[in-house]
Amino acid sequence: MTNSNGEQNVEKPRIAGGYITLGKTIPWVLALSFILDLSLRPFPLDSLTFRAWETATRYASLGAPFEPERSFSNPKVYGDLAAIGNIPSLRKYHLEKFSTDANGFRNSNSQGKLKGILVGDSFSAGSGVSDEETLSSICGELRGERILNAGAVNPNLHLVRRIAERENLRGGYVLYQHLERSPIPEPPYAPFMNNLRFGMDDDTQTKVYRWLGFIRGLDISPLQIAIKREFKELFNGDILPNIYCNSVVRKKLRNGDEMLFLPEDIREHILSPDDAVNCWKFYRDSLKSYEMDLLVILVPTKYTVYAPLLQPPQTNHSNLASVAARLNAEGIAAVDLTGVFQKEAAALLDKGEFIYWQDDTHWNAQGISIAAHKLVEKLSEVREKRDPGS
Amino acid sequence: MLFNSLPFLFLFLPITYFVFWKLSSRDARYFWLALTGYLFYSFWNYKFCALMAFSTLVSFLGGLGLQRWPEKCWKRKLSLALPITLDLLLLGFFKYVNFVIDTANNIAATMGADWAAKSINIILPVGISFYTFHTISYVVDCYRGVVKPTRNLLEFACYVSLFPQLVAGPIVRFRQIEADLEDIDRSKGAGQLDLGWSYFTLGMIEKVLIADSIALIINPALENYRELSTISAWLCVLGYTYQLYFDFLGYSDMAVGLGHLFGLRIPQNFNSPYKATDISDFWRRWHISLSTCLRDYLYIPLGGNRVSPFRTRLNLMLTMLFGGLWHGASWTFVFWGGYHGALLMCLQYFDKRWQSFHVNLRRVFTFLVVIIGWVFFRSDSFGMALALLAKMFIWESGKMMPGIGFLSVLLAVAAYFAHVASNSWEISHEWSGREILFLTVMFVVCLLVIVGGKATPFLYFQF
Numbered sequence: 001m002t003n004s005n006g007e008q009n010v011e012k013p014r015i016a017g018g019y020i021t022l023g024k025t026i027p028w029v030l031a032l033s034f035i036l037d038l039s040l041r042p043f044p045l046d047s048l049t050f051r052a053w054e055t056a057t058r059y060a061s062l063g064a065p066f067e068p069e070r071s072f073s074n075p076k077v078y079g080d081l082a083a084i085g086n087i088p089s090l091r092k093y094h095l096e097k098f099s100t101d102a103n104g105f106r107n108s109n110s111q112g113k114l115k116g117i118l119v120g121d122s123f124s125a126g127s128g129v130s131d132e133e134t135l136s137s138i139c140g141e142l143r144g145e146r147i148l149n150a151g152a153v154n155p156n157l158h159l160v161r162r163i164a165e166r167e168n169l170r171g172g173y174v175l176y177q178h179l180e181r182s183p184i185p186e187p188p189y190a191p192f193m194n195n196l197r198f199g200m201d202d203d204t205q206t207k208v209y210r211w212l213g214f215i216r217g218l219d220i221s222p223l224q225i226a227i228k229r230e231f232k233e234l235f236n237g238d239i240l241p242n243i244y245c246n247s248v249v250r251k252k253l254r255n256g257d258e259m260l261f262l263p264e265d266i267r268e269h270i271l272s273p274d275d276a277v278n279c280w281k282f283y284r285d286s287l288k289s290y291e292m293d294l295l296v297i298l299v300p301t302k303y304t305v306y307a308p309l310l311q312p313p314q315t316n317h318s319n320l321a322s323v324a325a326r327l328n329a330e331g332i333a334a335v336d337l338t339g340v341f342q343k344e345a346a347a348l349l350d351k352g353e354f355i356y357w358q359d360d361t362h363w364n365a366q367g368i369s370i371a372a373h374k375l376v377e378k379l380s381e382v383r384e385k386r387d388p389g390s
Numbered sequence: 391m392l393f394n395s396l397p398f399l400f401l402f403l404p405i406t407y408f409v410f411w412k413l414s415s416r417d418a419r420y421f422w423l424a425l426t427g428y429l430f431y432s433f434w435n436y437k438f439c440a441l442m443a444f445s446t447l448v449s450f451l452g453g454l455g456l457q458r459w460p461e462k463c464w465k466r467k468l469s470l471a472l473p474i475t476l477d478l479l480l481l482g483f484f485k486y487v488n489f490v491i492d493t494a495n496n497i498a499a500t501m502g503a504d505w506a507a508k509s510i511n512i513i514l515p516v517g518i519s520f521y522t523f524h525t526i527s528y529v530v531d532c533y534r535g536v537v538k539p540t541r542n543l544l545e546f547a548c549y550v551s552l553f554p555q556l557v558a559g560p561i562v563r564f565r566q567i568e569a570d571l572e573d574i575d576r577s578k579g580a581g582q583l584d585l586g587w588s589y590f591t592l593g594m595i596e597k598v599l600i601a602d603s604i605a606l607i608i609n610p611a612l613e614n615y616r617e618l619s620t621i622s623a624w625l626c627v628l629g630y631t632y633q634l635y636f637d638f639l640g641y642s643d644m645a646v647g648l649g650h651l652f653g654l655r656i657p658q659n660f661n662s663p664y665k666a667t668d669i670s671d672f673w674r675r676w677h678i679s680l681s682t683c684l685r686d687y688l689y690i691p692l693g694g695n696r697v698s699p700f701r702t703r704l705n706l707m708l709t710m711l712f713g714g715l716w717h718g719a720s721w722t723f724v725f726w727g728g729y730h731g732a733l734l735m736c737l738q739y740f741d742k743r744w745q746s747f748h749v750n751l752r753r754v755f756t757f758l759v760v761i762i763g764w765v766f767f768r769s770d771s772f773g774m775a776l777a778l779l780a781k782m783f784i785w786e787s788g789k790m791m792p793g794i795g796f797l798s799v800l801l802a803v804a805a806y807f808a809h810v811a812s813n814s815w816e817i818s819h820e821w822s823g824r825e826i827l828f829l830t831v832m833f834v835v836c837l838l839v840i841v842g843g844k845a846t847p848f849l850y851f852q853f
Contacts, residue, residue, distance in 0.1 A: 020823055023583035025830040026591060027404075033837055034400045224841045231842030235606075241793030243606045243843075246613075 040223045048225045051077040052098035053127055056106075057152075059217035062209040063159075064104025065125060065152035067217075071099040079128060079360025081260035085248035086232045090258060092359045097130040103166075103206075104213075106134060106149045114167045115145040117160060120177025123299055124151025126368070128357055133365040135177070138372035143379070151177065157190035157286050164290050166202075173293040173379065176283065180301045180320055181264060184275040189282050252311045255349055259358050265303040268317050273326040280332045293382050296334040297375050298324055299363075302356040305341045309349055335378040337371050344370050391433040393644045394598050394840055402430065403648075406553075410652055416575040420544035423652065427551025431517070434557070438515040445480060446550045449473040449525035453539030453546070456532045470533045477522040484515055489719035517557030519716055523683060524550050528564045530687055537565045545571055554648035558641050560659040560679035570654045577653025588819040590647030591833050597640025598836040600807070602843065604633040604800050607793040612768070615778055619788035623781035625797055630768050631761050632804035635664065638677070643814050658815045664760070664808040667752040668744060669733040672760060684713050703738065707731035717767070722775060726766040733759060753809075 045055045052072040059067040078091035101107040108131040118124050118136040126134035126149075136149035150163060160174055178184070200208060235243045249261040284294045298320045307314040324336035345355050348366070355367030363371070391398050406426045413419050428439050455469025488509045495506045528546075531537040540546050549571060555562050570577070608629040611622060618626060642659035649656035659679050666672035673681045685694075692705040707728065714727020737744060744752065762779070769775035791797075821829065 020826055021584045022587040022591060022821060022826055022829060023585075025826060026587045026833055029830060029834055029837070030399055030404070033834075037400075227838055227842040231838075237792070240796055241607060243610075246610050 037221050037223050041218045041221060043222045045220070045222055045225065046072065046074075048222060048229065050083045051080070051128060052096050053080075053122070056098055056100060058220055059210075059214050061104045061206070061213040062216075063153070064209075064213075066100040066104045066106060067213070068100060068102050068104040068210065071097075073097045077128060079260070079357045079362075081248045081262065081361060082359035084244065085250070085260060086236055086242050086244035087248070087250070087260070087359075088236065090250075090260060090359050092357060094128070095130065096128060097132075099131055106131070106151065107136070108132070109137070109140075109146065112146040114148055114169050114172065115143070116140075116147040116173045116175060117163055117169070118147055118149050118151055118175045118177065119153075119155035119160065120151045120175075120297070121179055121182065122152050123179055123362060124177045125149060126151070127362045128360050129362075129365050129368065133368060135368050135372055136175075138369055139175070139376055139379075142372060142376045147175070155185070157283065160283075160287070161290075164292070169290070169292070171291045173295060173382070174283070174287055175295050175297060175375065175379070176280065177297045177299060179299050180269050180271070180304060180318060184271055184279050186275075187278075187282070189279065190286070251306075253306065253349060254309050254311050254313070255352065256311075257352070257358065259302075259306060259354075260360075261303050261306075262301075262361050265301040265361065266316075269301070270317070270319050271323050273319075273323050276323050276327060277330050277332070280327060280334070281330065284332050293386060294333065295375065295379055295382055296324075296327060296332060297371070298334060298336045298338075299371070300336075300338040300341055302361060302363075304338060305345050305356065308342060309346055333378065333382045335375050337374060340370060340374050341367070391430055393641070393648075394594060394836070396840065397433075399837075402426070407651055414575065417542070417544050419574045420542065420548040420571075423553075424544060424547040424551050427548070427553045427556055430553040431551065431556060434516045435513065438513075441480065441484075441515055441518070442521055442551060443547075445477055445522060445525050446547050447543075448476050449529050449550075450540075450543055450546045452529045453532045454541065456529070457539040457541075466533075470529060473529045474526050477526050481518055481522045484512055484518055486715075486719045488512060493721075520555070520557065520559050520561060521550055523561045523680075524564075527561070527683060527687060531563065531565055537568060540564075540568075552649075552654070554645040554652075554654075555656055558638070558645075559677075560642055560645060560656060561683050562656055562679065563683070566657050567654060574653060582650040582653055585819055586647045586650030588647065588821070588829075589643050589650060589814060591829050592814050593640045593643030593645075593647060594836045595640075595829075595832050596636045596643060596807075598839050599832070600800065600804050601633045601635075601637035601640055602839070604629045604636075604797065604804065606843070607791070607797045607800070608633065611791040615774060615781070617788065618778075618781050618786075618791065620781055620784070620786045622788070622791040622794070623778055623786075625791065625794065625801070627761055627765055627768075627778065627782060628801060629797060631664075631764050632801060632808060634764065634767075635660070635808060636804060639814075646814075660813065661815065662808070662813045664757055665753065666756050666760075667749055668741075668756055669730065669737055669759065672756060673730070673734070680713070680716070684709050684716075688712060699738075703735045706734050706738075710734065720770075722766050722769055722772060725772070726763055729763050729766065733763075757809075 045058055049055050052074065055072055056066040056070055059070075061068060073096070075095045076093045077096040078093050082088070082091040098106065099108045101110060106125045116136075116139075118139070124135055131137065134149055134151075136147040136151070140147040148163060148167065150159060153159065155176060163169070164172075232244065234240055237245070247263070249263055249266055251259055251261060253259055280294065280296050287294050300318055300320055301316075304316045304318045304320075307316040318338055320336045320338050324334040327334035341355060348355060353366065355363060355370060357364050391402060393399075406422075410419060410422055413422055428442070431442060432439050452469045452473035456466060459466040459469065491507045491509055498505050528537070528549075532539045549562075549564055549567065552562075552567075608626045611618060611626050612630070615623070615626070639660045646656045646658075657679065659677060661675040661678065663672050663676035666675050689705055689709040692708060693701055694705060695702045697705070708731075710727045710731030711724055712727070714723045714725070714730070717723045717726070747755075765778050765782075766772075766775045769778060
């Protein structure tokens with residue numbers, strides 16, 4: 001049989017069972033992919049992340065939230081919600097300077113006598129804001145004293161004790177920030193595991209914890225992150241549908257601006273006043289042995305603050321005010337930021353300004369500043385009670 | 391752990407494979423496969439390993455009892471009844487107790503009773519419907535004398551916990567795999583490697599590139615099903631029809647491929663069901679391992695078609711209702727089973743007339759009634775099912791769902807492979823160099839999608 005050129009048609013030889021088979025190529029693909037992934041693990045994440053947080057947390061020492069003595073500066077960071085929902089049009093680019101101290105906490109300044117410790121979540125540590133804009137920095141500046149930022153690690157009594165002993169802190173105070181969405185911690189408030197030292201002195205423990213943190217950080221794959229980024233470029237709603245957009249909630253504010261929310265924040269979060277009293281009573285009483293005061297800061301979620309300013313207005317029933325009232329009645333100093341935040345958010349919105357990032361779950365520098373002024377006011381009352389006329 | 395996950399592909403599978411082929415004795419290989427099966431299961435929830443071990447042990451002892459008392463006596467009957475009862479109790483408790491409570495509450499509320507029982511907080515153990523069917527089929531087959539009960543606990547544990555078929559089937563019966571298990575120390579690795587990876591690669595493409603890609607588009611749309619237009623509703627339901635098929639087909643092909651890697655031949659579970667020319671034909675092609683189990687362990691013991699026509703149809707309906715209930719503790723699944731039961735009964739009445747139609751017409755119509763059945767299968771409630779059907783059959787214009795272009799391409803590809811192309815059991819698996827290159831590139835694309843996309847568990851994990 002010949003083709004149109006008069007050449008003889010020879011059936012293509014099949015080479016199944018020959019040198020190249022699926023039984024060889026697929027295992028090789030798997031092996032090479034695995035080796036490639038492993039070999040790229042030590043590469044830094046700086047150029048792959050949209051903000052400092054992911055880079056700073058990667059090699060965090062055990063018991064600390066961030067990699068010690070790390071600094072990061074990026075003029076084009078943007079919010080977590082814009083990243084999660086893959087919505088480039090709503091990104092609000094801004095500068096972020098992020099630095100950590102030798103213990104893996106977000107502190108750029110170690111000068112001056114330490115007076116207070118701030119514990120809490122990412123709101124305390126500060127996400128998307130620069131070092132001088134964090135809650136501890138602004139409160140410290142307002143009070144003219146140093147407050148150590150121990151935010152972004154689960155608050156527990158051992159953490160506070162360790163810092164107080166290391167810094168020789170007596171007669172100071174603890175600022176305990178709690179977000180509306182988070183459940184109130186359950187006992188034990190001083191977990192056994194967090195106090196294990198295995199007979200190591202401080203230096204050895206620090207080194208061991210840093211190494212363990214480094215090994216843990218290798219679990220994060222820059223290759224996989226790079227591939228995920230490329231996928232997000234592809235599935236962005238232009239070329240292919242945005243498959244990530246349902247991970248966030250997009251709402252319109254009364255001034256026409258758009259704002260992103262975390263779906264969890266849209267739900268109501270009613271905190272148990274009894275649990276709140278049990279938890280923070282334990283802290284207050286335990287801190288007495290260090291002659292330290294406790295101030296609880298209750299932070300509303302972004303949705304609680306902005307729900308009345310949406311188009312059409314919504315309500316989010318929050319009981320932070322009643323929890324704060326109950327705590328104060330029990331002799332535990334507490335401040336609820338809901339009222340002041342809702343008022344300030346409404347006033348600033350008319351000027352096109354915000355107290356939470358439009359594209360992020362967290363508060364911005366303006367929100368932190370308002371919170372700082374409110375809690376410094378309350379802190380002054382607390383300190384006045386301890387040391388009248390100070 | 392999913393077959394389409396990096397920990398499975400990079401660590402679990404290579405380690406399991408290399409250690410298995412390093413071991414030479416039969417018991418060592420049984421032990422290793424049983425151990426890895428439990429490890430595989432423990433990645434989901436280690437606490438439920440004890441449940442599987444219990445079910446395994448009880449059925450193994452039941453088998454020994456049946457061997458010990460070959461003559462009909464109460465001990466023999468007990469050896470049959472006890473493992474089956476315990477398995478059904480486990481299945482009933484973990485899967486159906488809340489369904490019963492909710493149903494009782496609904497009935498009480500309808501009758502105006504001021505009474506409601508509290509639901510129990512239970513986690514449904516993954517794959518319980520599959521491994522209890524494995525153990526029940528083993529005991530029944532031992533009782534019937536179809537298989538000789540094994541005296542080797544390791545062999546039986548290996549059979550029940552065999553990771554390729556553990557959590558989503560196929561429901562491999564002991565008799566189907568017994569010969570391979572007996573020869574497990576004589577099988578050689580290299581011979582089956584190409585075939586195994588060929589099935590696995592095809593399964594991966596079916597699952598990751600077809601089923602999961604369709605799911606990415608239709609799932610968000612189905613969450614807001616009330617806003618769908620008629621065209622979007624049809625696309626969603628058609629998308630689900632192919633998603634479900636390629637998801638389960640992909641899993642089954644991967645399971646068959648993995649079986650070959652360890653010298654075990656896992657039977658065919660799908661035979662191009664959307665090419666079926668009638669509903670009975672569909673059930674001979676869809677989830678073959680389940681439909682044959684239902685036939686052999688329920689329909690035939692009920693009398694099958696050896697009884698009066700009325701009883702035959704009743705048996706058919708009961709079997710299909712049970713089949714629906716097996717898929718999930720919800721009335722929508724029961725309805726889906728009843729719907730198929732009714733279709734099978736209708737076919738019995740009109741079979742001759744039906745066969746007189748052109749084969750392509752019968753195919754299209756069968757596919758259409760199957761699609762309508764999937765509406766109930768997919769819906770969380772009857773409200774959702776009826777709303778979707780209303781959208782499909784009463785014209786409603788509206789906004790097109792996002793990603794419609796991409797979905798159309800996917801549906802065209804899926805339709806070609808479901809209705810036209812040969813299935814993985816019909817092809818020779820002897821690939822040319824170009825085909826190997828193409829499949830390898832597709833496998834790399836699957837890996838990229840696994841890493842970059844959103845991981846989707848296999849749909850049949852929930853059943």
